[in-house]
Amino acid sequence: MNYNWEEFKQELKNRKEYIDSCLDRYLAKADVYPPIIHEAMRYAVFNGGKRLRPILVLEGAKLTGGSLKSIPIACAIEMIHSYSLVHDDLPAMDNDDLRRGKPTCHKVFGEANAILTGDALLTAAFAVMTECAAIPGVKLSNLVRVIREIADAVGSQGMIGGQVIDLLSEGQSIDYETLKTIHSLKTGKLFEVSLRSGAILNGINEEGLKAIDEYAKNFGLAFQITDDILDVCGDQDLVGKPTGSDAKNNKATYPSLLGLEKSREIAEQCVEACIRSLDNFGLEADFLRQLAYFTLERQS
Amino acid sequence: MNYNWEEFKQELKNRKEYIDSCLDRYLAKADVYPPIIHEAMRYAVFNGGKRLRPILVLEGAKLTGGSLKSIPIACAIEMIHSYSLVHDDLPAMDNDDLRRGKPTCHKVFGEANAILTGDALLTAAFAVMTECAAIPGVKLSNLVRVIREIADAVGSQGMIGGQVIDLLSEGQSIDYETLKTIHSLKTGKLFEVSLRSGAILNGINEEGLKAIDEYAKNFGLAFQITDDILDVCGDQDLVGKPTGSDAKNNKATYPSLLGLEKSREIAEQCVEACIRSLDNFGLEADFLRQLAYFTLERQS
Numbered sequence: 001m002n003y004n005w006e007e008f009k010q011e012l013k014n015r016k017e018y019i020d021s022c023l024d025r026y027l028a029k030a031d032v033y034p035p036i037i038h039e040a041m042r043y044a045v046f047n048g049g050k051r052l053r054p055i056l057v058l059e060g061a062k063l064t065g066g067s068l069k070s071i072p073i074a075c076a077i078e079m080i081h082s083y084s085l086v087h088d089d090l091p092a093m094d095n096d097d098l099r100r101g102k103p104t105c106h107k108v109f110g111e112a113n114a115i116l117t118g119d120a121l122l123t124a125a126f127a128v129m130t131e132c133a134a135i136p137g138v139k140l141s142n143l144v145r146v147i148r149e150i151a152d153a154v155g156s157q158g159m160i161g162g163q164v165i166d167l168l169s170e171g172q173s174i175d176y177e178t179l180k181t182i183h184s185l186k187t188g189k190l191f192e193v194s195l196r197s198g199a200i201l202n203g204i205n206e207e208g209l210k211a212i213d214e215y216a217k218n219f220g221l222a223f224q225i226t227d228d229i230l231d232v233c234g235d236q237d238l239v240g241k242p243t244g245s246d247a248k249n250n251k252a253t254y255p256s257l258l259g260l261e262k263s264r265e266i267a268e269q270c271v272e273a274c275i276r277s278l279d280n281f282g283l284e285a286d287f288l289r290q291l292a293y294f295t296l297e298r299q300s
Numbered sequence: 301m302n303y304n305w306e307e308f309k310q311e312l313k314n315r316k317e318y319i320d321s322c323l324d325r326y327l328a329k330a331d332v333y334p335p336i337i338h339e340a341m342r343y344a345v346f347n348g349g350k351r352l353r354p355i356l357v358l359e360g361a362k363l364t365g366g367s368l369k370s371i372p373i374a375c376a377i378e379m380i381h382s383y384s385l386v387h388d389d390l391p392a393m394d395n396d397d398l399r400r401g402k403p404t405c406h407k408v409f410g411e412a413n414a415i416l417t418g419d420a421l422l423t424a425a426f427a428v429m430t431e432c433a434a435i436p437g438v439k440l441s442n443l444v445r446v447i448r449e450i451a452d453a454v455g456s457q458g459m460i461g462g463q464v465i466d467l468l469s470e471g472q473s474i475d476y477e478t479l480k481t482i483h484s485l486k487t488g489k490l491f492e493v494s495l496r497s498g499a500i501l502n503g504i505n506e507e508g509l510k511a512i513d514e515y516a517k518n519f520g521l522a523f524q525i526t527d528d529i530l531d532v533c534g535d536q537d538l539v540g541k542p543t544g545s546d547a548k549n550n551k552a553t554y555p556s557l558l559g560l561e562k563s564r565e566i567a568e569q570c571v572e573a574c575i576r577s578l579d580n581f582g583l584e585a586d587f588l589r590q591l592a593y594f595t596l597e598r599q600s
Contacts, residue, residue, distance in 0.1 A: 028456060034464045037456045087419060092411035111392035112467050115415060119387060120456035126426045127451035133444045140440035144433045151427035156328060156337045156420035164334045167412050
């Protein structure tokens, strides 16, 4: 593929900035009473994230019309992603002091406030989703379906379930199948529902939905594998966190279970599957095609 | 008032049992993978609660038609109430080992799982709300409004905000106004939105809504004051928890700030205001009238 990656990275950056401006609008101002929680919510959300999930929401919507209707959903999903990071970092969970080089939420605001900040972001996410009801052209039945799918994807049989299994597996040697289950629940489900949400809100048909499910599943896996690979041989300054931490923490990863070469091979196969899944779409899917290839190119 | 309180208590018990059977249906079975979280969710929900909030949802609906449509909302609100108790009990928050005489969720399942259990109950609540969409006669615009109102009521400017202020006030002497703010956010908002949700789902008009807001506000306050009074002079065996704990924990309460007599007086005034608020309703509001009087009679 002969994409111009510098141009693509600039495009990703533009989208991130646009999403950040929307998040800024949907989050309560930092001085709203009681200020500490609203300050903490903003701290947790504006932490330098790539906004990949909201970008997927908007791209899902673009496949079937326009992306504007799905902006509240895009922001809500990023708020859910942020809440999950705040809770994952807690002392009782992964006990992380730093995230993207900055002190984690509980380090800055205390443990109780960090728990409540996560709770508040999750709750606010569902409030923000309902903003779609005021957007002309949004069918309420589609909106209610999206709310349901998101709740299921991030619930006890989705993202939270993945974190439960991940914690249960700590310090144990796990096999390839368990690793895949953890990832598909903990990170895959949210990727999937991101792409689905935008498309469902625009009334995509079931055939189109099947295609984007295929994309999302493979994209999530490719993304996770390349994440693991970057932890082994990425440039620490570009990745933004100390590399080699998975090995140090004895964490099962694709490279540790399958080796680097085999891992790269699977990631490439996933990307090819992403491209194939979009065969019935035209130019409107081109960004998603580039995004899939980009997982192999990215350095952070 | 000459109500038969034994009969009323039996009626409350019947409703509790009915709501429990609905909750049992909406919660995933305890053996669903990963079982530990589903077991913990059920442990947290089936803990002997009075189901006052879901009863309010059903009564709100009864004022404007029938209560059946609002059962998913009633269950969702109880799941939210349960999540808030699990998180409030955490070591980083109130650090309680017992709730209603039983070990708290983190004591049984560990701290990480308790955090995730709360998260999962909150998330599942929003999934359950969407079940209303399949009930004949439910207007989706009303459902989306209910989802929004609930999210706002229990968010950073509602229930969670109340907990934030409560934690900030710990060990400090607070005044009557602050106490009222904490209660109106931490417990009042959920009472209010319970009654509103059922009514809104049935398409109540704004005048009716104003009346039930008045009821809910006064009911919440009466309930809180009588709760505080029971902690001072209730029968430990009936209350189900050690009395005198507020004084021991130096917690500001209505009796500690205003004295017992004045507290009782305010509670009675609140109940009278509850009754007045229902003047434009007929027999369909009789259960709510009894419930208001009952706050003064209850011994647990």
